Amino acid sequence: MDVTDEIKARLDIVDLVSDYVPLKKAGRNYKALCPFHTEKTPSFVVFPESGTWRCFGACNEGGDIFSFVMKAEGWDFGEALRVLAERAGVTLEQRGPSEQTEQYDRLRELLAEATTYYHHLLLNAPVAGPARAYVRRRGLTGDTARAFMLGYAPDSWDAARTHLQAQGYSEQDLIDAGLLIDREDGRRYDRFRNRLMIPIRDSRGRTVGSARARSTPTTTRSTSTRRRARSSTRAACSTASTWRAGPSASARPPSSSRATWT
Numbered sequence: 001m002d003v004t005d006e007i008k009a010r011l012d013i014v015d016l017v018s019d020y021v022p023l024k025k026a027g028r029n030y031k032a033l034c035p036f037h038t039e040k041t042p043s044f045v046v047f048p049e050s051g052t053w054r055c056f057g058a059c060n061e062g063g064d065i066f067s068f069v070m071k072a073e074g075w076d077f078g079e080a081l082r083v084l085a086e087r088a089g090v091t092l093e094q095r096g097p098s099e100q101t102e103q104y105d106r107l108r109e110l111l112a113e114a115t116t117y118y119h120h121l122l123l124n125a126p127v128a129g130p131a132r133a134y135v136r137r138r139g140l141t142g143d144t145a146r147a148f149m150l151g152y153a154p155d156s157w158d159a160a161r162t163h164l165q166a167q168g169y170s171e172q173d174l175i176d177a178g179l180l181i182d183r184e185d186g187r188r189y190d191r192f193r194n195r196l197m198i199p200i201r202d203s204r205g206r207t208v209g210s211a212r213a214r215s216t217p218t219t220t221r222s223t224s225t226r227r228r229a230r231s232s233t234r235a236a237c238s239t240a241s242t243w244r245a246g247p248s249a250s251a252r253p254p255s256s257s258r259a260t261w262t
């Protein structure tokens with residue numbers, strides 16, 4: 001018996017669901033107004049024998065005690081497992097990081113790497129000149145840009161991908177992190193192009209996403225539009241990166257552009 005079976009065996013689903021919604025006995029089962037959608041006639045049924053529930057109404061879904069508390073509380077499976085194990089008096093073995101946690105950590109690292117890359121470009125790259133001018137016009141200083149790790153995504157279809165792949169990330173990582181567009185026709189290209197990037201951090205200071213603003217100088221934008229029109233083939237992808245964003249370039253920017261923004 002694995003730990004989820006043990007928890008299910010120890011917990012009474014009727015007892016658990018009753019914490020959320022009043023149940024009424026109906027034959028061998030129990031009925032209630034569905035806690036997950038608004039209704040006037042009960043279509044939510046709990047089956048004590050199988051330890052399952054089902055909404056036969058608008059939700060048209062069901063499951064066990066785990067899926068019930070996940071849906072009711074908005075928890076992921078790990079959280080549901082912890083809480084129900086405690087309720088059942090079952091001790092969970094301490095395990096190493098789950099595969100999912102490892103994947104999240106990897107994506108967080110990737111987002112942090114991307115943030116550093118875009119930030120570095122904004123501060124140093126000649127190609128980010130119009131973006132720097134735009135940020136200055138908005139009244140932000142270099143210190144502010146550094147404090148908030150503002151960045152610039154270059155007007156290129158593959159600069160970020162090239163840089164991040166050179167750091168060991170796969171195209172799938174980039175897609176999972178939302179940095180690469182994966183089209184049905186097989187084309188893959190950088191999602192963020194010619195954009196001011198504003199990292200969003202969680203309460204622990206980790207980058208979890210980014211807001212972005214179009215870099216507004218009209219010359220840049222019209223260039224970008226022309227390029228987009230031209231870039232229906234992948235061959236055109238890298239034409240935009242006058243400051244070619246390879247890993248070495250990123251690690252050591254041209255010294256002439258190092259102090260572009262102080």
Ligand SMILES: [Zn+2]
Pocket residue numbers: 034035036037044055056057058059060
């Ligand atoms: Zn329902």
